[in-house]
Amino acid sequence: MAIKQLSRTLSVAPQLMPADVAGLGAMGFRAILCNRPDGEAPDQPSAAEIGAAARAAGLGFAYVPAVAGALTDADVAAMRAALDSLPGPVLAYCRSGARAEKLAEMAGILLAKHAAHYDVLVVCPGIVLDWDAIPGLSDALGHDGLTSNYRYDLAPYTNRLVKHFKGGRALFTQPPMPIKCAGAPQKAMYLSCHRWEKSGVLAQSDVQFHTAGAVLFGVPAYVPALMDYVDRYGIKLNFGSKLVEIDGAAKTAIFEQADGQGVKRVAARFDMIHVVPPQIAPDFVRTSPLASASGFVEVDEATLRHPRYPDIFALGDACSTSNAKTMAAARKQAPVVAVNALAALDGQAPVATYDGYGSCPLTVEAGKIVLAEFGYGGKLMPSFPNWLIDGTRPSRLSWLLKDTILPPVYWHGMLKGREWMVKPQMIGARP
The missing domain is CATH 3.90.190.10 (Protein tyrosine phosphatase superfamily)
Incomplete structure (x- = not known):
């Protein structure tokens, strides 16, 4: 046969x-x-x-x-x-x-x-920037005052827009979660405002933040420091405001906003707009048996193992964990998956657990960062003692950490398997 x-x-x-x-x-x-x-x-x-x-x-x-x-x-x-x-x-x-x-x-x-x-499969294909989910966006990017730092080739255009801005209306948007680097939409806004403050045009600027979310940041401990800068820069916050369409030629953005009467469409003209696109799992993940209801690879949040396929693990932006999708999260997830995959190859149950750690350095002005570090449920998880770096406050030392220390850690440590601060928490061991 x-x-x-x-x-x-x-x-x-x-x-x-x-x-x-x-x-x-x-x-x-x-x-x-x-x-x-x-x-x-x-x-x-x-x-x-x-x-x-x-x-x-x-x-x-x-x-x-x-x-x-x-x-x-x-x-x-x-x-x-x-x-x-x-x-x-x-x-x-x-x-x-x-x-x-x-x-x-x-x-x-x-x-x-x-x-x-395979005997064990590790899935980590990342996340997809869904530019076409917003009609008119793809065609308008890179001209008519419309930009996005989520496309690396548009970063120079963002810089030119901010540098030559002489006042007017500047919009910054954030789509529904999940997105990679949840603080990035705000970083672009704060840094732009800081430059306009120094150049003297901030007072002539109408800066608006349109976020589909209900709060400025998902972990309350970091909100007061961010609100200090919102007030300092005179930023108007629009919660529950989702960008749904762009008319580049007319320099108009259409938002869906919820009120007591339902959802309404609101048009806002702009002189400059920085857009963050909606983000989804890759098609081959969303249409596969591995997908959860969200479309991302379904995993146990602690062991990062698929609940229905015990020989499959996932990490990074494509997995369904509820942590922030950041490099710092993948950095902590990788060794957990590594030791649990080795255990699976030996026919054993998972031996390590992931606590949801993620880090989001929020750049609030040139030279200062609010270093948000947190795990599942918004639990604060600072890497440094409070006397050295208070992550809930803007800090020059946090800026130096991100600007000077983390790049070599990333390129010469993380990517080459020579990290020293990511030892996985073993199941049953004391934190």
Whole structure:
């Protein structure tokens, strides 16, 4: 019997005989799927006969007959439904195996020619900037006063806009979470205001922050320091204000804003606008069995292991953890995943836990940073004693840390596996 493996969970074979079935369990299969209609050949055993043999051997069975050369959408849907319901690994068969393989391919099953087999899989593809989610945005970027530092090539344009700004209305936006670096929308605003303050044009400027969120920052301990700068720069805060459309030629932004009567659309003209795009998981994650309801890779928040696939782990921006999506988070997640993956390879349960740590250095003026460090539930998790760096207050030392110390730590430590401050917390050990 010639068996062809398509993926870890699916193989195909030519016509099975009842006598073949008993040995399939010993080969590791847990179910059989028949794609051959009864009566195609006089010597062909019926699906009922193979099903009875499968049940006698303790295997699952499904019958999804399909006519060779005339596969339909209904056949594909039935194939997908059967594979979702059967325990794996599954052996699908037809006359030669080709029909079963084609149905699997049409059903979106990962084939061996497109995949590598693994014992443990770590998923960390990052997050997608969804520029097209806001009509008019993609076409308007880079001119008409519209920019975004979330595109590295537009950073020089942002600099020119801020440098040559002579007053008027400047809008800064923040989409619904999650986004990478949740403080970045505010950093662009504070630094722009600081330059306008020094150049004397801030008093002639109408600066507005439009955020889809309900608060300025998700961890309350850092809000008072940020509000000091909001007041200092005269920034108007617009909570629950979501950018939904851009008319670049008319220099107009359309926002959806909730009020007591429902959601209304509000148009705001601008002389300059800095936009942060909505952000989503990659398509191949969102449409895969790994995805949670949010579209990101579903994981246990502590062990970073998938709850339904114990040999799969995820970290970084693409996983479903509720922490802030920052480099600092990935830095702390990586060793947790590493030791838990090693444990999985040894057939053991996870041994390390992630506490949700993330860091968001909020640059409030040139030379000063509010160093936000926190974990799950907004718990403050400072890396330094309070007498050295009080993260809830703007600090020159925090600026030096980000500007001078962290870049070599990132390039020469983190990316080369030579970190010294990320030892994972072992399960059962004292913090």
